[in-house]
Amino acid sequence: MNSYAEIVRALGRFPLGPVVAGKTLNGDGVIEVVDPATEDVIAEVANGTVADALDAVDVAQAAMQPWAALSPRRRSDILRKAFDLMIDRSEALARLITLENGKSLPDARGEVAYAAEFFRWYSEEAVRLSGVIEQAPAGANKIMVLRQPIGVSLLITPWNFPAAMATRKIGPALAAGCSVILKPASETPLTALAIGAILAEAGVPDGVVNIVPSTRSNDISSTLLDHDLVRKVSFTGSTEVGRVLLGHAARSIVSASMELGGNAPFLVLADADVDEAVAGAMVAKLRNGGSACTAANRFIVHSSIADQFAERLAAEMATLRIGPGLDQESNVGPLVNAKTRDKVSTLVGDALAAGAKASVGGSAPDRIGYYYTPTVLTDVPRDASILSQEIFGPVAPIVAYDDLDEAIALANRTEYGLVSYVYTRDLRIGLRVAERIDSGMVGLNRPLVSDPAAPFGGTKQSGLGREGGHEGMLEFTESKYIAVEW
Structure with missing residues (x-):
């Protein structure tokens, strides 16, 4: 199972283009996926457009309400099923990562195991999105605080961990009740598309997870961050790009989580x-x-x-x-x-x-x-x-x-x-x-x-917010305070 064709047969076919509302779009042009070990093109993926990304926003908004309305237990069961499927196909996924990313096979196997754990961890966290009820200090009313899904979330992931960076964002977003648009790195779109197919097989409804591989990163991110339905951006990548995204997010007051560079x-x-x-x-x-x-x-x-x-x-x-x-x-x-x-x-x-x-x-x-x-x-x-x-x-x-x-x-x-x-x-x-x-x-x-159980993130120019742990799910929620008297 060393060739791309053999890996696809073992893994199961997955789309080779933007996936919006469960359908594969044609995009405009292609992204050539290159094996870093040979410098050969191993696959071509349809290159997503700004229009594809805008369609994904409308679809994600429509899909989010019924997804959030599902019982936490049902969302939990679906995420757990996605974990099981990833483990069952771990060897094929690892080989796919190695082909498009270049990392050694032991590293890729470790990544798949780590990536799958985010689906298992957040399947367990999905049923623990608790709020609080307390007496107001003045005694006049109760303070009730609910945690609600923040909304349509734009997830932007890098090439170095194409599986783990996707699941580390998708897992908590789905557990909280959000729908997402995933923009994977153009060097490594295949792993993201394969994981999207696994989520669909696990029972995630069409439109909840939309994937838009594209070389038009700047145009897509800036357009979506200016969209009034996009309420969250979660980005992993360089500090330089993070600064640009934060500038775009500020224009529309979009909540931002940034996992940026390190030294x-x-x-x-x-x-x-x-x-x-x-x-x-x-x-x-x-x-x-x-x-x-x-x-x-x-x-x-x-x-x-x-x-x-x-x-x-x-x-x-x-x-x-x-x-x-x-x-x-x-x-x-x-x-x-x-x-x-x-x-x-x-x-x-x-x-x-x-x-x-x-x-x-x-x-x-x-x-x-x-x-x-x-x-x-x-x-x-x-x-x-x-x-x-x-x-x-x-x-x-x-x-x-x-x-x-x-x-x-x-x-x-x-x-x-x-x-x-x-x-x-x-x-x-x-x-x-x-x-x-x-x-x-x-x-x-x-x-x-x-x-997956620990809060991952940095200080200074290394980012904002935390991924993993209970905190990772809270990043995809808003607190709603209700003053109530009884």
């Missing part, structure tokens, strides 16, 4: 177990080949163990084999496109020119596919661009520090604040450091933080 520091304190820190670094850095907003971006290591840490990390990186994600022997697949690979090359090249040294890697291999060799950089100048920008590739720049306050200052010296990692044997010190780091999430002696 995660990975702190290794003087007392840390170096072997454990290196093992954690390999996971925190190389999940999805480094193309993750949660990927460790800067390694801030105490000077007493910096050389030891760099040597062991380089040795581990050197064992990794790059190759097509579907190749069982590959550890690191290609990056998603040439632009992403070239950005990584530029950041590494600038760092090397400024005096950094490559312990391993440091260049793109001469082969077909958008590959970059796993790289460890030492002696990185503190003003190097690679320390201030999101790398989105398998590159680990290391900076040594002497004083803990200095390490925390280095960690916080960024406009981003999504996630941080801290390794230490002393839990007391670790918790103190975690409190002082300005980020929405901290992995303390743990290289992974993502969990």
Whole structure:
């Protein structure tokens, strides 16, 4: 099951174009889906138009009232069915992700399991959308607060986790009673369309989930955010695009959730177990080949163990084999496109020119596919661009520090604040450091933080709001206060 045709047969056919009210539209032109490992076109998807997106708004508005009127238990059962179907077809979904995204098959399998969990978690949360009733302080009446679906929601997802970023938004929106319009990344529309087909099979009524793959992202998002029926936008992607979307949302006072860029520091304190820190670094850095907003971006290591840490990390990186994600022997697949690979090359090249040294890697291999060799950089100048920008590739720049306050200052010296990692044997010190780091999430002696049951999100330029946990469903609701006397 390595070819696209074999994967589709195993997965079940799904639409190859915008899906509005359960019907596949013709769009205008096509999106060529490219396998990053071979640079070959594997499929063509009809390119959605602004008119398609506007039709989706009207359809979503009409479908939302009966969907919200369903019992919470019924919405729960449908989401649970979607979870079961995703698990049943997990291998085919994983291979589809690898084909259009490039990530290694183990990474893709992990993503499918993670993505499916959002449907299971929000199937459980759908029946727990509780309000409050309390006595007004003056004693004259009761204060009743209801949680109601916010309305038609525009969901915009990136290419790096095409399944998980879709389910992380669709799950809570449907649990809350909203209808949605999903705009997936044009690099990876196939996974989104396959998940849409699974939701329809699970029992989601036509029009509740509409999917508009398109290369006309700016035109569609700006038009829909100016539409008076669109009440919510949830976006995962770059901070630059997030700022633009927030500007559009402000014009119509649209509620916005933004999961934006990251520049995660990975702190290794003087007392840390170096072997454990290196093992954690390999996971925190190389999940999805480094193309993750949660990927460790800067390694801030105490000077007493910096050389030891760099040597062991380089040795581990050197064992990794790059190759097509579907190749069982590959550890690191290609990056998603040439632009992403070239950005990584530029950041590494600038760092090397400024005096950094490559312990391993440091260049793109001469082969077909958008590959970059796993790289460890030492002696990185503190003003190097690679320390201030999101790398989105398998590159680990290391900076040594002497004083803990200095390490925390280095960690916080960024406009981003999504996630941080801290390794230490002393839990007391670790918790103190975690409190002082300005980020929405901290992995303390743990290289992974993502969990459907936990609130995911950042501070500063890394975004607004939270996804996952109970908070993730509340993002798709409005509080209604009723003053009542009895």
